[in-house]
Amino acid sequence: MSAATSTKLAVHVRAVTKTFGTGEAAVPALKGVDFDARQGELLMIVGPSGCGKTTLLSVIAGTLNFDGGEIDVFGSPLHAMKPRHITEFRKRHVGFIFQQFNLIPTLSCIENVSVPLLINGVSRRVAEQKAAAMLDQMGLPGRGHERPTNLSGGQQQRVAIARALVHEPRLVICDEPTSALDKDTGGHIMDLLCAVARHPERSVIVVTHDNRIFKYADRLTEMEDGRVQRVHGQGGNHDLIE
Amino acid sequence: MYHLALKMLLGDRAKYAMLVGGLTFATMLMTQQSAVFFGLLKWTTSHLSNMRAKIWVVDRNVQQANELKALRDTDVNRVRSVTGVAWAMPIYVTIQSAKLADGNFKPIMLVGLDNTTLVGRPPIMLRGQLEDVRLPNSIILDELGIQRLSVGRAKPLGLGDTFELNDKEARIVGICRADRHFFGYPYAYSTYTQALQFAPKQRKMLSLVLAEPAPGWTAEAAAKQIQLETGMKAYTEDELFWSTIRWYFRNTGIPVAFVSIIVLGFIVGTTISGQTFYAFVHENLRHLGALKAMGASNGLLARMLLVQSFTVGFLGYGIGVLLVTLFGQVVLARGDPPFMLPWQLPAATFAIVMGICAFSALLGIVKVWKVEPAIVFRG
Ligand SMILES: Nc1ncnc2c1ncn2[C@@H]1O[C@H](COP(=O)(O)OP(=O)(O)O)[C@@H](O)[C@H]1O
Numbered sequence: 162m163s164a165a166t167s168t169k170l171a172v173h174v175r176a177v178t179k180t181f182g183t184g185e186a187a188v189p190a191l192k193g194v195d196f197d198a199r200q201g202e203l204l205m206i207v208g209p210s211g212c213g214k215t216t217l218l219s220v221i222a223g224t225l226n227f228d229g230g231e232i233d234v235f236g237s238p239l240h241a242m243k244p245r246h247i248t249e250f251r252k253r254h255v256g257f258i259f260q261q262f263n264l265i266p267t268l269s270c271i272e273n274v275s276v277p278l279l280i281n282g283v284s285r286r287v288a289e290q291k292a293a294a295m296l297d298q299m300g301l302p303g304r305g306h307e308r309p310t311n312l313s314g315g316q317q318q319r320v321a322i323a324r325a326l327v328h329e330p331r332l333v334i335c336d337e338p339t340s341a342l343d344k345d346t347g348g349h350i351m352d353l354l355c356a357v358a359r360h361p362e363r364s365v366i367v368v369t370h371d372n373r374i375f376k377y378a379d380r381l382t383e384m385e386d387g388r389v390q391r392v393h394g395q396g397g398n399h400d401l402i403e
Numbered sequence: 404m405y406h407l408a409l410k411m412l413l414g415d416r417a418k419y420a421m422l423v424g425g426l427t428f429a430t431m432l433m434t435q436q437s438a439v440f441f442g443l444l445k446w447t448t449s450h451l452s453n454m455r456a457k458i459w460v461v462d463r464n465v466q467q468a469n470e471l472k473a474l475r476d477t478d479v480n481r482v483r484s485v486t487g488v489a490w491a492m493p494i495y496v497t498i499q500s501a502k503l504a505d506g507n508f509k510p511i512m513l514v515g516l517d518n519t520t521l522v523g524r525p526p527i528m529l530r531g532q533l534e535d536v537r538l539p540n541s542i543i544l545d546e547l548g549i550q551r552l553s554v555g556r557a558k559p560l561g562l563g564d565t566f567e568l569n570d571k572e573a574r575i576v577g578i579c580r581a582d583r584h585f586f587g588y589p590y591a592y593s594t595y596t597q598a599l600q601f602a603p604k605q606r607k608m609l610s611l612v613l614a615e616p617a618p619g620w621t622a623e624a625a626a627k628q629i630q631l632e633t634g635m636k637a638y639t640e641d642e643l644f645w646s647t648i649r650w651y652f653r654n655t656g657i658p659v660a661f662v663s664i665i666v667l668g669f670i671v672g673t674t675i676s677g678q679t680f681y682a683f684v685h686e687n688l689r690h691l692g693a694l695k696a697m698g699a700s701n702g703l704l705a706r707m708l709l710v711q712s713f714t715v716g717f718l719g720y721g722i723g724v725l726l727v728t729l730f731g732q733v734v735l736a737r738g739d740p741p742f743m744l745p746w747q748l749p750a751a752t753f754a755i756v757m758g759i760c761a762f763s764a765l766l767g768i769v770k771v772w773k774v775e776p777a778i779v780f781r782g
């Protein structure tokens with residue numbers, strides 16, 4: 162548990178429901194989820210495959226509409242916002258890290274990392290300078306002009322983290338960030354993400370079913386069948402973390 | 404973001420080449436075929452380039468250069484008396500048959516020029532003296548005529564040789580170069596009086612009057628004045644050119660063929676470009692979805708696709724027009740098939756190619772707009 166962990170709320174989710182499809186094909190993925198993430202913490206969402214982790218992450222990030230309930234992210238009430246404003250919200254405040262890295266293979270690492278800044282209207286020169294600096298910080302100095310496909314999986318995920326952080330978002334969203342990596346590499350990536358979370362006005366949410374990395378969490382939210390089952394960690398049960 | 408959009412497209416060599424190639428092909432197909440049609444149409448105006456005058460006075464019902472209605476002989480003087488006319492000269496144009504050595508006949512376009520001034524004379528003399536056309540029974544024949552009428556002879560026709568024109572002997576005193584007529588007839592020039600003798604006697608023999616505006620008069624103003632004072636139709640060179648082309652456009656199957664080619668080019672271009680671009684967008688949907696998740700608006704993504712699509716459009720169009728122009732230069736240098744490339748043709752092709760690009764981009768845009776940004780979390 163870090164001293165930097167504050168109790169100020171970053172994400173506040175109440176009674177959120179989401180059903181995919183209609184009629185007989187309807188799949189209720191979220192069945193009334195209550196969930197909080199605090200500023201300055203790395204929060205994990207864990208649970209068996211298909212329990213709704215990715216769906217929850219998607220609605221929090223504003224990439225997926227939900228049916229009912231309320232979501233408040235750093236003061237933005239997603240349930241009450243127009244799609245245009247939600248797009249704006251993602252652009253400013255959310256950094257994304259994906260399981261498959263999702264780097265654009267035809268662009269250099271610097272160009273990939275500069276994308277969020279360019280989307281935010283930063284000039285190309287400044288964006289590429291900041292991207293290069295961020296790659297240095299991620300331990301990839303001098304690799305900026307290479308194509309991501311020339312790098313190892315761990316290095317690619319570092320590029321992806323650089324991309325997620327370059328525009329200094331308050332919410333960083335990671336879906337299975339280590340499941341395409343081996344144990345040691347995954348550990349290094351988690352060390353990086355922990356450092357990222359040590360920021361008083363930021364929150365890092367990591368979805369995973371990789372129990373080797375549970376120990377990196379400040380708190381751990383356990384999901385089952387579309388609901389939050391337990392919260393471990395500060396003020397909760399420590400079994401899973403320790 | 405636009406430079407990255409371009410880099411993404413350039414990074415996919417195969418599709419990039421396919422897109423540029425497809426649009427180049429469509430551009431070439433449309434521009435080149437249209438140029439050939441326009442070239443054909445230009446052949447309908449060969450009288451203009453072979454006689455050359457600023458003002459053409461014809462019967463009031465004449466709409467095009469190849470359908471002349473005879474005027475009265477006195478009409479030349481009526482044109483001469485119009486204020487604004489510097490001079491006016493008669494021309495007699497007639498199609499007569501020339502007899503070949505093997506006994507067959509070939510039609511030729513015989514042009515009778517004013518005896519003194521020889522106004523309407525051939526554009527380029529290759530051999531012989533123009534003035535010799537005033538000698539009795541003399542004729543100046545163009546290259547095509549020499550070629551056609553030499554059939555069946557041991558040696559091609561040359562200066563001093565004779566052939567039978569409408570049962571009368573004609574002596575070749577000059578060889579000229581002239582533009583080809585739409586109907587494929589060779590041009591032959593003689594004096595006005597000589598032409599009247601070659602042709603069977605008719606009541607009215609004057610075909611048209613060539614005129615020059617007086618100093619201080621534009622051709623347009625003088626032509627208007629001629630119409631006003633004589634009741635005949637007077638065209639400037641330019642007016643008769645376009646009037647002739649319009650006439651063939653309206654009264655022949657050329658426009659249908661023309662439109663089919665445009666449609667074909669459009670279909671080919673749209674199929675190749677639309678399909679390839681769609682495939683490109685489809686393959687990059689994951690990345691485009693990631694951009695969308697990161698906050699790229701639909702507008703930004705649409706503009707990125709437009710930049711990609713129009714870039715290949717400009718490239719394909721540029722290469723296509725360049726190749727067609729080169730082709731045209733070769734063809735024109737050889738003087739062979741019809742070819743004419745007025746600026747309106749590449750301009751129209753440009754508009755069509757840009758339309759194709761807009762359409763292709765639109766296909767992609769619709770697809771990208773439908774993408775849920777959440778797909779980036781799905782495996
Ligand atoms: N786009 C979708 N359409 C239909 N069903 C979906 C869709 N996405 C997820 N689901 C279903 O919703 C449930 C939760 O999925 P997900 O959130 O991906 O779970 P997890 O990430 O925990 O494995 C699963 O049953 C899944 O099949």
Ligand SMILES: [Mg+2]
Nearest residue numbers: 211214215216
């Ligand atoms: Mg998942």
